[in-house]
Amino acid sequence: MKKYLLKLLLAVVIFVAIDAPWILLVVTPLYNNSISAIMRAEPVLLPAVLFYFIYIAVLLYITKGLPSKKAGITAFLFGIAAYATFTLTNMSVLEGWNWGLVVGDILWGGFLTFATYKITSLIIKD
Numbered sequence: 001m002k003k004y005l006l007k008l009l010l011a012v013v014i015f016v017a018i019d020a021p022w023i024l025l026v027v028t029p030l031y032n033n034s035i036s037a038i039m040r041a042e043p044v045l046l047p048a049v050l051f052y053f054i055y056i057a058v059l060l061y062i063t064k065g066l067p068s069k070k071a072g073i074t075a076f077l078f079g080i081a082a083y084a085t086f087t088l089t090n091m092s093v094l095e096g097w098n099w100g101l102v103v104g105d106i107l108w109g110g111f112l113t114f115a116t117y118k119i120t121s122l123i124i125k126d
Helices: 002-038 045-063 069-091 099-123
Strands: none
Touching: 002 045, 002 099, 045 069, 045 099, 069 099
């Protein structure tokens, strides 16, 4: 259990370290141009923290015990599916959401999730 919690914390740190620059430098300006009317002046952090821990816990669960190549593909596809859920739902209900945001979010989700899995698994082996 201790090793799992360490791996969870490490993976969350890695995920946030990769995601934060993307959010600050790429996503925020894009969202400001597309959906600024519905954006908060400051984000509420609790939902973000809950997302990170739930998402990474599931990632670790679905990749545990898989051969490295299959786990990497699984991580990438999980990221694609999760981020597609978010962005395609937004596309269907939010004015101002556009296909550029959809494609960027989906590709980012796949990359981010794969990179988090790969870096974490190189540092802490199952």
